[in-house]
Amino acid sequence: MSLIVVGTMAFDAIETPFGKSDRIIGGAATYIALSASNFVKPIKQISVVGGDFPQEELDHLSSLGVELEGVQIKKDEKSFFWAGRYHMDMNERDTLDTQLNVLANFTPVVPDSYQDAEFVMLGNLVPAIQMSVLNQMKKKPKLVVMDTMNFWMETAMADLEKVLKHLDVLLVNDSEARQLSGQYSLVKAAKTIMGMGPKYLVVKKGEHGALLFHEDKVFVAPALPLEEVFDPTGAGDTFAGGFVGHLAKTKDISFENMKTAIIVGSAMASFCVEKFGTARMKEIDKADIQSRIQQFVDLVNFDISII
Amino acid sequence: MSLIVVGTMAFDAIETPFGKSDRIIGGAATYIALSASNFVKPIKQISVVGGDFPQEELDHLSSLGVELEGVQIKKDEKSFFWAGRYHMDMNERDTLDTQLNVLANFTPVVPDSYQDAEFVMLGNLVPAIQMSVLNQMKKKPKLVVMDTMNFWMETAMADLEKVLKHLDVLLVNDSEARQLSGQYSLVKAAKTIMGMGPKYLVVKKGEHGALLFHEDKVFVAPALPLEEVFDPTGAGDTFAGGFVGHLAKTKDISFENMKTAIIVGSAMASFCVEKFGTARMKEIDKADIQSRIQQFVDLVNFDISII
Numbered sequence: 105m106s107l108i109v110v111g112t113m114a115f116d117a118i119e120t121p122f123g124k125s126d127r128i129i130g131g132a133a134t135y136i137a138l139s140a141s142n143f144v145k146p147i148k149q150i151s152v153v154g155g156d157f158p159q160e161e162l163d164h165l166s167s168l169g170v171e172l173e174g175v176q177i178k179k180d181e182k183s184f185f186w187a188g189r190y191h192m193d194m195n196e197r198d199t200l201d202t203q204l205n206v207l208a209n210f211t212p213v214v215p216d217s218y219q220d221a222e223f224v225m226l227g228n229l230v231p232a233i234q235m236s237v238l239n240q241m242k243k244k245p246k247l248v249v250m251d252t253m254n255f256w257m258e259t260a261m262a263d264l265e266k267v268l269k270h271l272d273v274l275l276v277n278d279s280e281a282r283q284l285s286g287q288y289s290l291v292k293a294a295k296t297i298m299g300m301g302p303k304y305l306v307v308k309k310g311e312h313g314a315l316l317f318h319e320d321k322v323f324v325a326p327a328l329p330l331e332e333v334f335d336p337t338g339a340g341d342t343f344a345g346g347f348v349g350h351l352a353k354t355k356d357i358s359f360e361n362m363k364t365a366i367i368v369g370s371a372m373a374s375f376c377v378e379k380f381g382t383a384r385m386k387e388i389d390k391a392d393i394q395s396r397i398q399q400f401v402d403l404v405n406f407d408i409s410i411i
Numbered sequence: 412m413s414l415i416v417v418g419t420m421a422f423d424a425i426e427t428p429f430g431k432s433d434r435i436i437g438g439a440a441t442y443i444a445l446s447a448s449n450f451v452k453p454i455k456q457i458s459v460v461g462g463d464f465p466q467e468e469l470d471h472l473s474s475l476g477v478e479l480e481g482v483q484i485k486k487d488e489k490s491f492f493w494a495g496r497y498h499m500d501m502n503e504r505d506t507l508d509t510q511l512n513v514l515a516n517f518t519p520v521v522p523d524s525y526q527d528a529e530f531v532m533l534g535n536l537v538p539a540i541q542m543s544v545l546n547q548m549k550k551k552p553k554l555v556v557m558d559t560m561n562f563w564m565e566t567a568m569a570d571l572e573k574v575l576k577h578l579d580v581l582l583v584n585d586s587e588a589r590q591l592s593g594q595y596s597l598v599k600a601a602k603t604i605m606g607m608g609p610k611y612l613v614v615k616k617g618e619h620g621a622l623l624f625h626e627d628k629v630f631v632a633p634a635l636p637l638e639e640v641f642d643p644t645g646a647g648d649t650f651a652g653g654f655v656g657h658l659a660k661t662k663d664i665s666f667e668n669m670k671t672a673i674i675v676g677s678a679m680a681s682f683c684v685e686k687f688g689t690a691r692m693k694e695i696d697k698a699d700i701q702s703r704i705q706q707f708v709d710l711v712n713f714d715i716s717i718i
Contacts, residue, residue, distance in 0.1 A: 192595055193595070288499055288500075289637070289638055289639055289640075290636060291636050291637060291638045292638055309619065312616065312619035312620070313619070313620075313631070313633070315636060322636050322710065323710065323711075323713070324620070324633035324636065324710050324711055325711075325713075326620070326631035326633070329597060329598050329622060329629050329631065330596070330598060331596055331598045331599055332596055333596075360713075360714060361714075363712075363713040363714070364713050364714055364715060366713075367713055367715065397715060398715075401715060403629065403630065403631050404630075404631055404632075404711045405670075406630070406632075406667075406670040406671050406673075406674055407667060407668075407670070407671055408671060408674065408704060408705075408708060
């Protein structure tokens with residue numbers, strides 16, 4: 105079962121309390137593909153890069169089963185660039201620099217060879233671009249998952265509301281869920297947001313884990329307590345990649361299996377934050393992932409037979 | 412197996428975004444006893460109240476199996492009083508008024524009839540008073556659990572460090588764990604704090620649940636996602652009561668059973684916040700508790716056989 109991934113492939117420069125990176129590879133679609141490729145192949149990538157994007161990064165993605173026909177390479181332009189600084193609590197960050205570059209005029213094209221994909225992951229991007237990809241799909245996908253952020257709620261709310269109506273699953277963090285719904289209680293926020301289109305809502309809470317809402321049901325997943333969160337960049341995208349990767353692999357989009365997908369996503373995100381940028385994601389193998397998922401089982405497992 | 416509970420029995424006046432209470436019954440030991448009495452009898456209460464404390468509240472506690480021989484009644488004085496206001500996120504509160512009254516000169520006395528208790532729950536109180544209770548115990552209890560707060564870290568750190576050495580389990584919230592240890596990472600904070608005495612550390616994170624640390628092990632419990640947290644006053648004490656109540660009932664102080672105790676405490680706390688003050692705690696019965704605990708099982712249960 106193949107998976108379309110839409111999003112940025114970019115350069116980041118990151119400062120955390122633990123150190124500072126040079127210009128390193130980043131972008132939502134990069135993290136999503138690196139994470140999802142552990143579960144499903146092929147991944148059909150849709151993005152845009154400049155001539156400065158390293159060929160070896162593209163080759164590495166290809167070697168993982170990521171098809172790049174939908175990735176536009178604008179040789180005379182520069183890739184999207186973001187620089188940011190995290191604070192001690194790692195949930196807050198300041199944007200130091202944003203250079204749209206190739207993103208300024210990005211018009212995504214869904215290649216014919218992508219039309220058979222039944223799973224679509226719309227990474228955080230201009231809502232109109234996310235909508236354009238869905239509009240190009242000749243057959244309604246089995247599952248559409250989307251990530252977004254507060255910036256689009258403030259600058260492109262009408263477009264965002266339009267694309268929300270076409271989603272199965274929306275992923276946002278807790279403050280974004282509150283902003284989008286105008287509700288402080290996450291339970292109420294989830295009801296409001298599911299009224300806007302998505303059948304499922306995943307609320308990411310960083311070090312506090314994640315919540316999955318569907319109809320009147322709710323599931324809570326922990327984050328792995330870590331000695332150090334070295335760099336949270338890409339953790340949300342890596343979570344999304346594990347989540348949708350597991351669903352595309354198993355082809356089961358029930359609430360029960362989405363709970364498992366949340367755990368898989370959480371496990372993948374817990375690797376991502378251990379090193380700067382994509383470094384840790386490029387090291388791990390299937391055995392690492394299996395053992396990390398087992399840690400999550402141990403983390404939440406308890407016996408109520410005694411009560 | 413009997414349980415000694417030490418702490419305040421008091422009056423509170425509470426403001427939340429949802430309303431304002433009159434002067435209502437509160438105090439750490441009140442909430443702990445109301446919660447723990449669902450699991451273990453007798454509870455041997457140690458506290459102090461003024462002549463203004465309602466006889467019917469004392470009678471109600473007695474009817475639940477709470478022994479009051481250790482509760483000093485100072486007829487010509489007033490009970491401890493606290494007034495506070497919660498903000499929208501309910502994790503922050505301002506103290507509007509504190510009147511120590513009977514607490515100003517409180518010297519706890521452990522009655523002879525309490526000496527057989529094997530479980531001791533030291534509710535949040537002046538560390539020297541907590542220590543005085545332990546010093547009066549002729550036989551080392553099977554388990555000593557203690558709650559404390561940032562105020563004592565700022566005003567009585569030497570006394571707090573002394574009593575920490577005599578604990579089995581310390582309960583604090585996340586900001587207090589960071590303050591006590593000087594560590595931002597809760598995993599590192601837990602190691603530092605366990606080095607100060609307690610063999611187990613429970614970190615309460617309000618709406619984000621709770622963590623249990625012991626040696627190199629960790630357990631994560633969720634909080635129940637609620638439409639509304641009406642009044643968080645007493646939630647931490649109610650958690651403590653459920654936690655120690657389950658341990659005293661089962662007489663099993665293993666890490667495995669402490670995990671279950673954390674879930675029991677979380678379930679009890681989820682009731683407490685549904686109404687002002689102790690109102691909800693006085694309504695619930697065993698069937699309510701069983702069904703709430705089952706909700707926690709459903710909340711975190713997932714299937715990894717498919718992975």
